Amino acid sequence: MNKQVGLRGQYMGKVFVLIAMVVMLGFGYILPVNNVSASAPPPAAQSYYMDTVDTVTLYDMGYQKGLADYKKAGTQNSMVILDFGGQSSPTSLSLFGMPDASLTQVAAAVEAYSRGYWKGTASDSLSTVHIIVGTNNSYTVTYEGGQNFANMIDDINSHNNMNSYSDQVEVDGGNDMEPGYDPASTTIEWVNGYDSVNSYSLYNYGSADGCYHTNLNSGTINYSCNNGWTYKDIQYISWGASPAWPLPEVYDNSGDMAEQWQNIAKYSAVTAAKPMRFSASLTQYAACTSTGCHSELDNTPSQGWSQLYSELYSDSKTKSATNYPILSTDIRWH
Template identity: 30%
Template sequence: MPFSRIVPAAALLAAALTVPTAAAHAAPTPGPAAPAPPAATVSRYVPLTGSSSANLGRAAGCAEGESGRSGVRVLFFGTQESGNRLRQPGTWASTTTPRVADTVASGYAQQWAAGFAECRGSNTAILALGVNNKSDGGVGGAAAGARWAALVSSADSAISAAGVTVTAAVDAEPGWSNPAWARGWLDAFTDANSRTLYAVNSADGCPTYGSTSTTCNNGWTVADVHYVSTGAASTVRAIPQIYRTDGIQARQWSRISSWGARGSAGPVRFAGAFSQRTACQQRGCTNTDNTPAAAWTQLYNELNAHSETAVDSLPYSTDVRWP
């Protein structure tokens, strides 16, 4: 979420909107016009309240099945806490919202998949089960990553819905943990689970293309953001948050990819763009309400304005909403 934060979800943090003053960017070289963006799928923040909330997943899955659109859908279940519990999205340790066993997320995913299979035509879904990197849940990054790897594997074993492929997602943001916690999560997950991991990350405070700075917010660097978005393993694919209407986030991601391309880490493996237009309409936000098409086009054009970051395709576009 930051750059993201939606009011009133504990979230529209000023720090998330920070871009270093030294982060001047080179003017991109005009390239061919971007192709039409892919049809956007619907991703969701899922504030689970108990075992019965899993039943709500069937209606959500059916709606996406009826959409006729194929592609990635991310279900974000919030923050991992000690005792294999989940805390709702958009909250912190001090909030009193319900905590539930993380197996409830598996139940929700099973219902979502059943609803999608029941209502779909020929379209397919990559269902990515996600959590964030908030480190205030009393569990270390490595333990949290290993636990999520096991839960995703268990959910996949329980789902046999036609047209649905189960995988994982992480929303890793500099403002939510130190870089070591996030790196530990990625390392543990990818060591234990060979499924694709979609990194729906932010680049809070990172420089834009053309800057020589490598500093991001909260002690993170460009290297850290690259690592949790691509570098941790070959199975990691980035679908970054491109919320801001001024295009700064796309320029930050081209800087991160350029850093990797010009070094030994390699460019970021981009799979698409993530927007929050619907969530903004539901809860309100300012200048972070790109449409899915605008978010995708900003990222595609910026990456293809520079030879070392150019992409042949950017297959996915997904827009997040509250349930």
């Protein structure tokens, strides 16, 4: 392998991050903002609802992404969700409109994407892609399924580490966890299953369906959401559980979804004493453009990012979240 080692974070130091934040805030220090401005959203990466685990296809997807980053000036850092659908069983994923795939097949596909990206970046050894391998909580949602999913993420990273792809490709688990899909109790069991064996982080790129969405609450009330869920439940699967990071859907033009997540962040800061950090905003503009969607749910990536940033910045209890880079990713159908 002739690539120079680049920067690679695995977001595995969240506990240390939280301790550092408490210490720094206690002494009045503020971490610098890195390339984040309410008036200048970052470029959006392209994420996908996957209908295939064909390794040739995934290699080409990764290669084209790497080549595009190579051709851009400067160092590129982006977050890409590869959503393979819900778990049809604890050992398989449903894909979208295609036959089920085993977790072993999904792992091979992501490994191929990783190799493609690494090759596509050529002499650029510093640009990185953070791949979120995704499922959702709408099918078979079990503790065992969470464990198996975490083990798959470990296997992918072991492969990438051995082949130097991890120099530029970070891989973590993800789940589109939505209150309307499944009861909180079973979704939390899945997260706990993931947490019981994981070595890598878990990103919740879901919604906060039915949650209170004004900016007037104090952060002390555990409001109800759809399907029996509460703020506390969403905070736990997104940040309270040790591997969890929030990557919120911000689809709607009205800004309600951004307000919901700002309220959950406020609840986390005030009641759970755990100020949230947000990895990215997620929009579905490309999916809406290609297949259509509700007319109020087609935020562009810049609109979704700006709504989330502005809501977080607007309140002293959540403003600290904007001291860190918040990326942008937009999903489409493959």
